[in-house]
Amino acid sequence: MNGAIGSRRVVALDVGGTAMKGAVLDADNRVVDLYRWPTPRSEGPDAVVAAVLSAVDELLVHADGAVAVGLVVPGLVDDRAGVAVYSENIEWRDVPFRERVVARSGLPVGFGHDVRAGGLAERALGAARGVDDVLFLPIGTGISGAMFVAGCLIENKYGGEIGHTDVGSGEDCACGAHGCLEAVASGAAIAKRYNRVTGGSAAGGREVLDLMVAGDRAAATVWGEAVDALARALATYTSLLAPELIVIGGGLSHAGEALLGPLRSRLHELLVWQQEPHVVVAQLGDNAACLGAGLLARAAIPPTAP
Numbered sequence: 001m002n003g004a005i006g007s008r009r010v011v012a013l014d015v016g017g018t019a020m021k022g023a024v025l026d027a028d029n030r031v032v033d034l035y036r037w038p039t040p041r042s043e044g045p046d047a048v049v050a051a052v053l054s055a056v057d058e059l060l061v062h063a064d065g066a067v068a069v070g071l072v073v074p075g076l077v078d079d080r081a082g083v084a085v086y087s088e089n090i091e092w093r094d095v096p097f098r099e100r101v102v103a104r105s106g107l108p109v110g111f112g113h114d115v116r117a118g119g120l121a122e123r124a125l126g127a128a129r130g131v132d133d134v135l136f137l138p139i140g141t142g143i144s145g146a147m148f149v150a151g152c153l154i155e156n157k158y159g160g161e162i163g164h165t166d167v168g169s170g171e172d173c174a175c176g177a178h179g180c181l182e183a184v185a186s187g188a189a190i191a192k193r194y195n196r197v198t199g200g201s202a203a204g205g206r207e208v209l210d211l212m213v214a215g216d217r218a219a220a221t222v223w224g225e226a227v228d229a230l231a232r233a234l235a236t237y238t239s240l241l242a243p244e245l246i247v248i249g250g251g252l253s254h255a256g257e258a259l260l261g262p263l264r265s266r267l268h269e270l271l272v273w274q275q276e277p278h279v280v281v282a283q284l285g286d287n288a289a290c291l292g293a294g295l296l297a298r299a300a301i302p303p304t305a306p
């Protein structure tokens with residue numbers, strides 16, 4: 001490989017609950033190669049940490065001369081300290097990932113939270129380019145957001161947990177509270193609520209949407225309640241932080257206008273005097289967090305001496 005090209009490359013790894021997605025990115029943050037590994041969650045948190053480290057090793061072999069590493073993980077993450085504080089899903093605690101990857105690779109390492117990194121990528125390369133006040137909200141198994149206020153990303157490790165705002169549903173949430181948005185509007189919650197009413201076996205939100213489109217009334221009720229809950233949480237967010245733009249990502253965003261159309265109208269009804277945000281679908285899809293890890297990698301490279 002041409003060393004000059006290889007020397008500007010970075011590698012990026014996005015660790016999820018079921019899979020780890022890796023990429024080799026060129027100097028313009030374009031994907032050169034994508035890789036995927038299963039996350040060995042059932043083998044315990046130490047096995048997942050070991051798998052993350054060996055995936056980084058493997059990416060560096062593929063990248064041939066990469067100059068930095070970007071790594072993003074889920075859960076509670078201290079971006080500045082470089083520590084994965086806690087993940088309910090993976091069950092690790094206080095893993096000093098940045099330090100460990102630096103020691104292993106000898107390269108600068110950018111480290112952060114998967115959703116915040118996805119937000120960075122949508123703002124730099126995707127649907128939120130040029131907008132300063134943005135909420136990036138992926139809706140998947142859980143719901144949390146990357147919040148940009150006046151162009152700054154809020155990096156507080158406890159921030160952005162919009163999925164745990166009380167939307168008044170009274171539903172029990174996995175977090176131990178009641179009434180959380182996530183317990184009504186995550187893909188898993190939509191399926192669970194539909195199955196509870198009908199005795200059905202829908203596997204996810206998308207399946208409930210298909211049933212609704214086919215005329216299933218219970219599906220329409222459950223979907224409508226999810227949209228209403230989302231709109232309520234977004235109305236609260238709008239009153240507090242006045243985003244110009246809300247970018248919906250994650251698995252549920254594949255529903256497109258079937259989600260966004262009713263969501264916009266319900267939000268319009270709920271907002272009285274507030275500035276109404278534009279609500280759009282994310283552009284980078286499933287690669288957002290991985291591309292964000294690439295941006296963090298590049299930001300970790302020390303400036304070259306003049």
Ligand SMILES: [Zn+2]
Nearest residue numbers: 164173175180
């Ligand atoms: Zn909750």
